[in-house]
Amino acid sequence: MSAFWLLMIILALAAMGFILGRSRAISSVQGDRRQLHSLPNYYGFNVAMLAFVPAVLMLGAWVIIQPMLISGQVSTHIPEALYEDAGQLNLIMSDVKRVADGLDLAVALGAMTADASSQLNTDTTDIRAMLGEVGVALGGDVDPSVLTAAQEMRAKTVSGNLFMTIVVLVVAGAGFIAAMMMTRGDFRARNAVEGGVKALLIGAASIAILTTVGIVLSLIFNTITFFGLFPAGDFLFGLTWSPEGRGGSEHLGILPLLWGTIYISIVALLVAVPIGLFAAVYLSEYASRATRAFAKPLLEVLAGIPTIVYGLFALTVVGPLLVNFFGADGLGWMQGARSVMTAGLVMGIMLIPFVSSLSDDIINAVPQAMRDGSYGLGATRSETVKQVVLPAALPGIVGAVLLAASRAIGETMIVVMGAGAAARLDLNPFEAMTTVTAKIVSQLTGDSDFASPEALVAFALGMTLFLLTLGLNVLALYIVRKYREQYE
Amino acid sequence: MSDASLQNGPDMGTPRAKSSILQLDQRTKKRNASETRFRAYGIAAIAVGLVFLVVLITSIIFKGVGAFQQTFITLDVELLESKLDKTGERDIEEIKKVTTFGYNPLIENALKAAMDEAGVDNPFAKGKDLRKMLSSGAAAELRRFVVANPDRIGDTVQFRLLASSRVDGYLKGRVTRDSLARDKNLTPVHLDVVDQLKDAGVVAKGFNLSFITGADASESRPEQAGIGVSMLGSLYMMLVVLACALPIGVAASIYLEEFAPQNWFTDLIEVNISNLAAVPSIVFGILGLAVFIQFAHLPQSAPLVGGLVLTLMTLPTIIISTRASLKSVPPSIREAALGIGASKMQTVFHHVLPLAMPGILTGTIIGLAQALGETAPLLLIGMVGYIASNYPGGIIEGFMSPNSAMPAQIYEWAKRADPAYYERAWGGIIILLVFLMTMNIIAIILRRRFERRW
Numbered sequence: 046m047s048a049f050w051l052l053m054i055i056l057a058l059a060a061m062g063f064i065l066g067r068s069r070a071i072s073s074v075q076g077d078r079r080q081l082h083s084l085p086n087y088y089g090f091n092v093a094m095l096a097f098v099p100a101v102l103m104l105g106a107w108v109i110i111q112p113m114l115i116s117g118q119v120s121t122h123i124p125e126a127l128y129e130d131a132g133q134l135n136l137i138m139s140d141v142k143r144v145a146d147g148l149d150l151a152v153a154l155g156a157m158t159a160d161a162s163s164q165l166n167t168d169t170t171d172i173r174a175m176l177g178e179v180g181v182a183l184g185g186d187v188d189p190s191v192l193t194a195a196q197e198m199r200a201k202t203v204s205g206n207l208f209m210t211i212v213v214l215v216v217a218g219a220g221f222i223a224a225m226m227m228t229r230g231d232f233r234a235r236n237a238v239e240g241g242v243k244a245l246l247i248g249a250a251s252i253a254i255l256t257t258v259g260i261v262l263s264l265i266f267n268t269i270t271f272f273g274l275f276p277a278g279d280f281l282f283g284l285t286w287s288p289e290g291r292g293g294s295e296h297l298g299i300l301p302l303l304w305g306t307i308y309i310s311i312v313a314l315l316v317a318v319p320i321g322l323f324a325a326v327y328l329s330e331y332a333s334r335a336t337r338a339f340a341k342p343l344l345e346v347l348a349g350i351p352t353i354v355y356g357l358f359a360l361t362v363v364g365p366l367l368v369n370f371f372g373a374d375g376l377g378w379m380q381g382a383r384s385v386m387t388a389g390l391v392m393g394i395m396l397i398p399f400v401s402s403l404s405d406d407i408i409n410a411v412p413q414a415m416r417d418g419s420y421g422l423g424a425t426r427s428e429t430v431k432q433v434v435l436p437a438a439l440p441g442i443v444g445a446v447l448l449a450a451s452r453a454i455g456e457t458m459i460v461v462m463g464a465g466a467a468a469r470l471d472l473n474p475f476e477a478m479t480t481v482t483a484k485i486v487s488q489l490t491g492d493s494d495f496a497s498p499e500a501l502v503a504f505a506l507g508m509t510l511f512l513l514t515l516g517l518n519v520l521a522l523y524i525v526r527k528y529r530e531q532y533e
Numbered sequence: 534m535s536d537a538s539l540q541n542g543p544d545m546g547t548p549r550a551k552s553s554i555l556q557l558d559q560r561t562k563k564r565n566a567s568e569t570r571f572r573a574y575g576i577a578a579i580a581v582g583l584v585f586l587v588v589l590i591t592s593i594i595f596k597g598v599g600a601f602q603q604t605f606i607t608l609d610v611e612l613l614e615s616k617l618d619k620t621g622e623r624d625i626e627e628i629k630k631v632t633t634f635g636y637n638p639l640i641e642n643a644l645k646a647a648m649d650e651a652g653v654d655n656p657f658a659k660g661k662d663l664r665k666m667l668s669s670g671a672a673a674e675l676r677r678f679v680v681a682n683p684d685r686i687g688d689t690v691q692f693r694l695l696a697s698s699r700v701d702g703y704l705k706g707r708v709t710r711d712s713l714a715r716d717k718n719l720t721p722v723h724l725d726v727v728d729q730l731k732d733a734g735v736v737a738k739g740f741n742l743s744f745i746t747g748a749d750a751s752e753s754r755p756e757q758a759g760i761g762v763s764m765l766g767s768l769y770m771m772l773v774v775l776a777c778a779l780p781i782g783v784a785a786s787i788y789l790e791e792f793a794p795q796n797w798f799t800d801l802i803e804v805n806i807s808n809l810a811a812v813p814s815i816v817f818g819i820l821g822l823a824v825f826i827q828f829a830h831l832p833q834s835a836p837l838v839g840g841l842v843l844t845l846m847t848l849p850t851i852i853i854s855t856r857a858s859l860k861s862v863p864p865s866i867r868e869a870a871l872g873i874g875a876s877k878m879q880t881v882f883h884h885v886l887p888l889a890m891p892g893i894l895t896g897t898i899i900g901l902a903q904a905l906g907e908t909a910p911l912l913l914i915g916m917v918g919y920i921a922s923n924y925p926g927g928i929i930e931g932f933m934s935p936n937s938a939m940p941a942q943i944y945e946w947a948k949r950a951d952p953a954y955y956e957r958a959w960g961g962i963i964i965l966l967v968f969l970m971t972m973n974i975i976a977i978i979l980r981r982r983f984e985r986r987w
Contacts, residue, residue, distance in 0.1 A: 109829070239878040243792060249784030250793070253805040253852075256845050260816060263823030320578045327575025344582050347589075349973065351906025353940040354593070354962050357947050361955055362592050394585045401582075425564055427571035448811065455813020457909035462947060482815050482909070489822065489913050507819040511812065518811040 059097040066092030083235035095224035100217035144195035147176035267504035286468035301468040305478035310453035316393025321400025348398040359463030379475040388463035407441030447521035600960020603741035604696040633672035651733030668695035755953035766936035773840020782851035810849035818910030834935035858892025891983035
């Protein structure tokens with residue numbers, strides 16, 4: 046029985062449990078509802094919950110674990126002569142899986158009987174051609190050991206599924222019966238149901254932790270595999286990045302990428318911080334209510350525009366515009382439309398509202414009494430801003446700038462489209478350079494084989510990026526929080 | 534202390550300059566000037582920001598609007614029986630055997646006829662050169678029509694066929710005679726013919742519905758590419774995000790806001806949420822690749838996986854806004870409910886949650902809008918490339934079979950070498966922004982209409 050129908054059965058059982066549990070509770074007090082501890086529906090929910098939740102958890106765990114166990118067992122039967130390392134074994138196993146799926150499909154479509162599918166032999170049948178007929182394309186001819194492994198996998202899957210059906214139904218039935226036994230007038234059904242709901246809420250809240258754990262684990266494991274294939278020292282301190290090097294002469298040094306990332310971020314911050322900060326100061330200290338209501342939302346529109354739009358803007362508008370001035374016809378500093386300047390300028394535009402609204406909040410948090418004191422001493426507005434408000438808000442503004450820097454470092458689409466693909470250690474801002482994020486995209490896009498160092502390096506880059514932005518964020522949040530406490 | 538500083542003050546020796554508040558002294562003038570300057574900097578900063586916005590929006594509109602127009606060539610094609618159905622029995626299997634090559638002579642004949650009618654001299658010796666004015670998909674369109682209506686063979690049917698992207702570009706001003714000098718797809722001679730046919734009304738621009746509803750096309754046929762299929766991919770992804778992120782986000786926020794005790798576990802969750810909100814989106818793509826594809830073996834490029842990745846990415850946004858709206862429900866509501874005997878859980882689900890609902894929905898819509906425009910994680914799970922080429926067969930296939938999404942499709946077009954695809958990319962951005970704007974406007978209306986001030 047497939048997991049879907051099993052789920053449907055459990056759902057039906059739960060629905061039945063709700064009705065039966067409710068009526069059993071009422072009949073246990075001879076219809077006098079006042080003698081029930083909880084409202085009748087809670088008794089119904091209690092039965093439904095106990096029938097549904099453990100069985101579904103069981104089902105979910107089984108569906109995830111069974112294929113892993115089976116493929117682990119089957120892979121031990123593949124002769125060692127066929128593969129050299131874990132990567133090749135993985136490829137063979139995916140072949141096995143494809144053949145097994147193909148056989149399933151052939152049986153389901155009626156191209157052969159179930160018996161015939163387990164009797165197949167590579168000597169008598171051309172498996173590849175046969176599976177091709179039902180629409181499963183194989184990369185090469187099927188090895189006999191792959192076919193036996195596939196058949197073994199199918200057999201194990203069938204018996205596993207049968208076992209799963211039995212176990213899940215038993216768990217559901219046991220929950221159902223246990224809950225029905227509990228259902229009496231003095232049973233505290235509401236407390237039981239509310240306990241269950243609370244567990245659900247805690248589970249939902251824990252997903253944030255699970256996500257972080259997932260990120261960290263997936264980065265760490267793949268990074269470790271990468272460092273097994275490629276020396277960590279060359280990655281961290283290498284000055285060249287050329288993954289396409291012939292004959293194992295690949296250089297995967299991260300420093301050129303880091304330099305590109307930092308350079309572009311600096312250009313972006315040089316654009317965003319002055320503009321954003323002045324805009325925030327004007328909006329919070331000078332602007333009339335009407336100006337503020339008009340300009341602030343409009344500036345924030347810039348933050349709501351997807352980064353792909355900025356990327357295309359950099360590629361087709363800003364890049365060619367810069368080439369007009371600095372390219373071969375102008376000053377001759379620029380080779381093509383993609384450059385540090387292109388990406389940095391556009392990223393700066395994107396960050397303006399980010400800096401301005403964060404700084405705006407922080408400047409508004411400076412107590413009015415401090416301004417009044419300054420005005421009382423005869424200072425002008427700008428003197429008050431420069432000598433009182435900004436120094437008081439400085440830690441918060443530093444935090445905002447750090448957050449903006451972390452956004453700039455992690456930004457992907459603008460640099461993929463605007464900054465170029467060549468990794469370079471150069472000082473000319475009109476030169477094309479590339480960044481950590483752009484290289485993660487180019488190393489992983491459309492690639493399903495994670496065995497080569499060229500693909501795995503993306504995880505190491507991701508790890509670097511994650512640590513870098515995490516560090517900046519933690520520092521920034523710490524500063525901002527500390528500053529807020531000062532005035533609250 | 535004050536006495537001492539007074540006696541040693543800088544003003545003591547020199548007599549104080551005579552001044553009046555009506556006549557500004559040097560220093561006041563300087564201070565006022567710097568005040569004006571400072572104010573001007575602020576205005577300039579805001580003006581620069583707004584100018585960027587205006588430039589961005591005008592360039593989006595000017596560059597993208599062309600994608601909604603397309604050049605068509607209207608031809609009367611005679612569906613010759615001798616070419617399409619040699620047996621004359623209208624056997625559909627026989628008709629299907631005629632490949633698109635078999636239709637090319639029909640198109641050439643129709644073009645020649647149209648040129649004769651318009652009084653245009655045919656400068657080309659080969660019909661193949663003539664056909665270059667049309668999209669290479671024109672023959673396929675004809676064949677589709679014939680296979681669907683075999684009884685029309687022998688008739689003369691009027692078709693509105695797509696012009697090739699160069700001809701389209703010429704009518705839109707993107708392609709000039711100079712730029713065709715080294716182009717192997719079209720020659721300036723073609724453009725002379727196009728000019729005359731345009732005067733005769735055979736070649737004309739029209740509204741391009743198939744850009745909004747159509748599928749992606751291969752690199753050499755930009756005139757056929759549409760965003761419809763990837764729009765559907767985005768829709769399926771948003772369904773996944775809505776179905777996962779809303780319940781999980783609301784449940785998590787209820788726990789954190791209403792039930793969580795002050796302990797290390799709660800702190801851990803809080804720290805995690807605020808950090809996840811600032812993790813670069815591409816890291817979520819790496820997570821999706823490693824967990825959903827590498828580990829759980831979910832299908833690559835599927836909207837289901839994309840939706841799950843975007844769910845994890847938008848959860849912090851939804852949790853933060855949901856908590857804010859739960860917090861804004863005044864404690865008196867809770868106390869009243871508890872006072873008449875409701876349990877804590879009943880208080881939250883029967884009283885607090887309904888009152889917070891408008892705020893929660895607003896936050897969810899904004900989270901969805903953010904997810905809709907996100908590109909980077911989708912590139913890593915393979916939702917890019919020439920994959921949005923067919924409409925999915927059913928709902929399950931819609932979730933599971935490879936598809937692209939609007940922003941990923943735009944990126945894909947921007948990557949292609951042919952400049953005709955830039956126009957498509959900008960057109961796609963217009964559609965994407967229309968969706969985002971609609972969602973944000975709905976959010977604003979919800980907030981204005983239902984938000985209660987306590």
